[in-house]
Amino acid sequence: MLSSLLAQKKSISFAGCITQTYFYFFLGTVEFILLAVMSFDRYVAICNPLRYTVIMNSSICFLMVLGCWVGAFLSVLCPTIVVSRLPYCGHAINHFFCDIAPLLQVACIDTRLIELLNFLLSSLVVLSSLMLTAVSYSYIISTIMKIPSGQGRQKAFSTCVSHITVVTIAYGSSIFMYVRPNQSYSLEFDKVAAVLTTVVTPLLNPFIYSLRNEKVKEVLKEAVIRIFSRS
Template sequence: MVHVNHTWTQNFILAGFTTTGTLQPLAFLGTLCIYLLTLAENLFIIVLVQVDSGLSTPMYFFISVLSFLELWYVSTTVVTLLHTLLHRHSPISSALCFIQLYVFHSLGMTECYLLSVMALDRYLAICLPLHYHALMSRQIQLWLAGATWVAGFSAAIVPASLTATLPFCLKEVAHYFCDLAPLMQLACVDTGWHARANGTVIGVATGCNFVLILGLYGGILKAVLKLPSAASRAKAFSTCSSHMTVVALFYGSAFTVYVSSSGSRPEGTDKLIALMYALLTPFLNPIVYTLRNKEVKEAVKRVTDRLRTILKGS
């Protein structure tokens, strides 16, 4: 019998990106600026929805929940990203590494469920307008929002716990944060079963939500095409276009990493794709939801006028 000496590492080293010379501080400053703008944009949406009564609709409530989620989602990985951009190799304790892995995937799967709920909201508003307010009461909104968080954080327990119980012989993680595939590559044992189990859980959570979104938008399309005028059809589609863009950004990048084979891609490609859904998508989402949005522009004007009145009065 051959005895294999498994090394249970206490720390990992995040390899990050290979940046040298003037590119290194530029990449750091660029990432820091995008992160700070992301925080500002999402906080702006949360505050605006809270203070303006004109945005007190289910659609904007769920948009504010998405913005709150994005604050945590982007912050989960950006600290280690900034550190690896400055120092390249970033040490991280195994405990923090697995916490990051769990929280990142919990928030990611929560977003999958939340995007489905937002599609359901648009379906009810367009296909069942007479019953919309009864079906999407404040109590139901809160219940649906809470259910997305419970479902996301419950589903992520399986892949995170399976990965955390592996014995690791190597320390250097070929990524800028602790993710499933880079961590399993460091294990001393065959991880084929773990990869299949993780893929099943993540695949069911993301795949079922994606199919649900497609089905709901199929119903929306069918209902919109029955509307009598081109103007009413354009208005109905405009309320869905932002959400469809966000779904395409999120699922397009996530499916590329977690569904397609990583072996067929050049080394380092997964890190670049991860930047898309972990950093750029939270940055772009508020822009997508507010750009050329008449209701948001009117809300900003109302809040601005109110502040001017208060300042003049004082």
Template sequence: MRLANASVVSELVLVGFSNHPQAELPLFLLLSLVYLTCCFGNKAVVTLVVLDVSLQSPMYFFLCHLALLNVFFSTLVVPKMLFNFLTSSKVISYAFCLAQTYLTLFLECTECFLLAVMALDRYVAICHPLRYLLLLSWPACVALALGAWALGFFASVVPLSCIILPLCGPYVVDYIFCELPILLHLFCADTTLQEAMMAVGGAGTVMVPFLLILLSYLRILLAVMRVDSSEGRKRAFSTCTSHLTVVTIYYGTGLIRYLRPKSLYSAEGDKLISLFYAVINPMLNPFIYSLRNKEVQGAPGRVIGRYRAARKPQAALLRR
């Protein structure tokens, strides 16, 4: 229940799309399908990389981390959203709201660093192909992946862990999940310092990885333009298209959300944009990496073939 004393608030109203009750059932069915597809697609990527030896390379190792991050993020947001579609009591506990706020912030920052690491992988593969496995050895890959997760945590959760202030009514979150910019509007105290910290942290965790991605692709472009054959240039670019597509969707959504003119802002529009990057985008990533990637497309056949080959000697022994 929501109590009169702001310091002991236990529940908040999570509005979501309750302003459009006629859309709740269709959205429940659609987002349930999207969420199941997201979980299946990303887990399938991880499973194939683990089981198929030909996919056990640095690029797919980092892709596994991105896939796991996508599942974590969607699971943090979507089940509560789906539950609220089916109930008349659109509430979220304050403890879970805080957890959702910090964990989504952590995962968003980590994704920025992971995308930068994946751009570095493409840079080394194209610009230094003979030294690729030396520069991106397994210890180096593990260090880069763990570094992305650690940077995401220390750049988001640690600096902003002090942002737990008394709340003022009405205790209403007019959004589809709890996020820091939304939560700041509910605090009673002056949040100027917290907003400044959020802006500085956002610049560091979003713009720095983005600049590293741009620099990596600038070097890739210069290297590819020196390739004599058009077939060689096409092959080099084809290894980058999936990552470029994911980066474009991820950062494009963020730019639309944060840099659009105030005249185009609307609460419902903001919810739809957040719905895209929190639910739709994680579902799309495994398909983006598999649709134009022959190695990933052939992986299920190779895994099934090896499984059948391993079963044949066992079946022969049983017949004896």
């Protein structure tokens, strides 16, 4: 997609379009399931610190990561196959890249059942992983509030801030895009939201996670002081 944009190429083969659609949803689903797994990791680290190495051993970590990939593969495979079998009346889609929603817009048949299937699968993936994340953090917050010292609470909470920020951005943008009924669908709104999920969020994630590093914080402080001192 990036190479096509840089070359100002506006065409893509049908097989390439379906492949792009599949990997867009596949990798996005992996991210959501992985965020839920990471919240469980934070839960074990804060609520059961003495048993962390026993619970989160290498075998369990491998199975969790494998489950993320297998679960995402299976959940995205069915709707992608359905979309690839549809008859289409046009060859131009109103979007930056191949997505299920703009593809359904140029289909020659009634796609309401497919849109319902897409809505239900998106809701299942996003909301179920969000619920697991919320449950994990409810226990985490409850445990942190029981820590007697303020410094201890701050240290425990600081380990979760970056993950909470990434979760908020990822789930917020995706819920607006996919977990909503067809009546409120707007392709123009989705094009704007797509920029957030595909460009802005990946750029912010490394910066958000690196803020936990003390050296990075010091460099940022020095840069801010240098900027304000010049002004």
